[in-house]
Amino acid sequence: MMYVMLIYQGPALERQAALPEEQQKQVYADYQGINQTPGVTPGVPMGLPENATTVRVEGGKTLTTDGPFIGMKEAVGGWFILEADDLDAAIEVAARVPAARYGGAVEIRPSEVYW
Amino acid sequence: MVGRLDQVFREEWGRVLATLIGFLGDFDLAEEAAQEAFAIAADRWSRDGIPGNPRAWLMTTARNHATDLIRRERVRTAKFRLLAADDRAEVPMNTTLFPDERLELIFTCCHPALAVEAQVALTLRTLGGLTTDEIARAFLVPEPTMAQRLVRAKRKIKAAGIPFRVPPAHLLPERLDAVLAVVYLIYNEGYGGRDELAAEAIWLGRALAELLPDDPEVRGLLALMLLLDSRREARFSDGELVLLGDQDPSLWDTEQIAHGRAELDRALAQGGRGPYVLQAAIASLHAEAPCDWAQIAALYGRLGHLTGSPVVELNRAIAVAEAEGPEAGLRIVDQLGLDDFRYLHSTRAELLRRLGRIDEARDAYRRARQLTDDGPERRFLERRLTELAT
Known part of the structure; x- marks a missing residue:
């Protein structure tokens, strides 16, 4: 199974910034650990949601708005691809993402072939 | 004959379906194949009698049907997209030795990535063999809604x-906690009078105890359901609710009480001290006349420690009221923040009534009634209110 793992930061970035240096290093190390986990293809690093631009097309007209599609806190903060045997294995990797334990979340989406 | 057929179907549906899912790797395909096999069996067996090994017969027929379905699908689809089940169905299935994969099935149905309502529906459909329509009626939702939920x-x-x-x-x-919670949820849905769900939950509880014989909580849950169910006949009189204190113990099912206690003893001997074992111990004490309310209160105390649940505390209050008087019970009730819980208000009402504080009792009964859907429980509250008005 191939899964797209979407990382939602929620309040995690602020909470991590307030941590003692030692624990902040642990957060970086944990993300590095995720990237090196067998089956993981890291996504390219994403900038902050406030620097995002959202594009929609309505009636053939392109509408561009400032910011992420939804609120800052609810926006996707990062992603990676995971090749895992099943959902239980994906849940275990998701639970290791620091955002998940600092008030954010990880959404697991099975990848799909649409065309 | 029909009774015997029903019984065989009942016993075999979950097992046959579980094995087919394990073999085919596809719920829908397995279900369709199992349905077809059971339909053929219903027709043929009522005419020619039940074969010596009904499971092998059902399994072989279902498997052949699944293979047909896959072939037809392959011809029908223009693209030759491989179904996961494709290769596996070509492998001859050993039709004399089937692995029992009901445990795999129930853990899959009760996976936390599924919504609880879906877990319940899927468990009843696959392991219980209830039809979509039966499940829809049991949960009072339209059939298409339930069908959609299952799909x-x-x-x-x-x-x-x-x-x-x-x-x-x-x-x-x-994960086992989740499975037990689903089974107990099904039981509780049936507790208000829908007997078929209660019976279904007990049936599932028995199957679980058979599959996981060494787990005391599994046994505790079975004991709990048996003991609660043993008083079913006494809990209702002409469709109306009868409280424990007013029940006629001669209506209790003594055989089932003995059965429940035997399961409880085994769970205790296995070292069980978990929430289901404690609740079963309480239910066992409830099935004694007169009740040892002080001991029941103590057990609720331990259960409350374990679960931190205010509902358990409410139950402890009821036991304390019986053991030490309504005032002591009311003191506990009034510390609980369960304002939207109908049983908090019905309990308060009852204790206030016993204390002769009629106006307050009436208010509490009204609040409870507000929170209760139509049915025996609501009619019980109405009766109490009428009594208090005179």
């Missing part, structure tokens, strides 16, 4: 890659 759940199992297996040791306790 969506099966689709998610497939698309999200929910594994068909008994969870490994480090996940087992948590």
Whole structure:
């Protein structure tokens, strides 16, 4: 199974910034650990949601708005691809993402072939 | 004959379906094949009698049908997209030795990535063999809603890659809790008078105890359901609710009480001290006349420690009221923040009534009535209110 793992930061970035240096290093190390986990293809690093631009097309007209599609806190903060045997294995990797334990979340989406 | 047929179907549906899912790797295909096999069996067996090994017969017929379905699908689709089940169906299935994969099935149905309503519906459909229509009626939702719920759940199992297996040791306790919660939820849905759900839950509880004989909580849950169910005949009189204190003990099912206590004893001997074992111990004390309310209160105290649940505390208050008087019970009730819980208000009402504080009792009964849907419980509250008005 191939899964797209979407990382939602929620309040995690602020909470991590307030941590003692030692624990902040642990957060970086944990993300590095995720990237090196067998089956993981890291996504390219994403900038902050406030620097995002959202594009929609309505009636053939392109509408561009400032910011992420939804609120800052609810926006996707990062992603990676995971090749895992099943959902239980994906849940275990998701639970290791620091955002998940600092008030954010990880959404697991099975990848799909649409065309 | 029909009775015997029903019984065979009842016993075999879950097992046959579980094995087919394990073999085919596809819920829908397995279900369709099992349905076809059972339909053929219903027709043929009522004419020619039940074969010596009905399970092997059903399994072989279902498997052949599944193979047909796959072939037809392959011809029908222009693209030769391989179904996951394709290769496996070509492998001859050993029709004399079937693995029992009901545990795999129930853990898959009760996976936390599925919504609880979906877990319940799927468990009843696959293991219980209830039809979609029966499940819809039991949960008072329209049949298409329930059908949709089942379709969506099966689709998610497939698309999200929910594994068909008994969870490994480090996940087992948590996942087993989810399974037990689903079974008990089904039981509780039946407790208000829908007997078929209660019976279904007990049936599932028995199957679980058979599959996981060494787990005291599994046994505790079975004991709990048996003991609660043993008083079913006494809990209702002409469709109206009868409280424990007013029940006629001669209506209790003594055989089932003995059965429940035997399961409880085994759970205790296995070292069980978990929430279901404690609740079963309480239910066992309830099935004694007169009740040892002080001991029941103590057990609720231990259960409350374990679960931190205010509902358990409410039950402790009821036991304390019986053991030490309504005032002591009311003191506990008034510290609980369960304002939207109908049983908090019905309990308060009852204790206030016993204390002769009629106006307050009436208010509390009204609040309870407000929170209660139509049915025996609501009619009981109405009766109490009428009594207090005179």
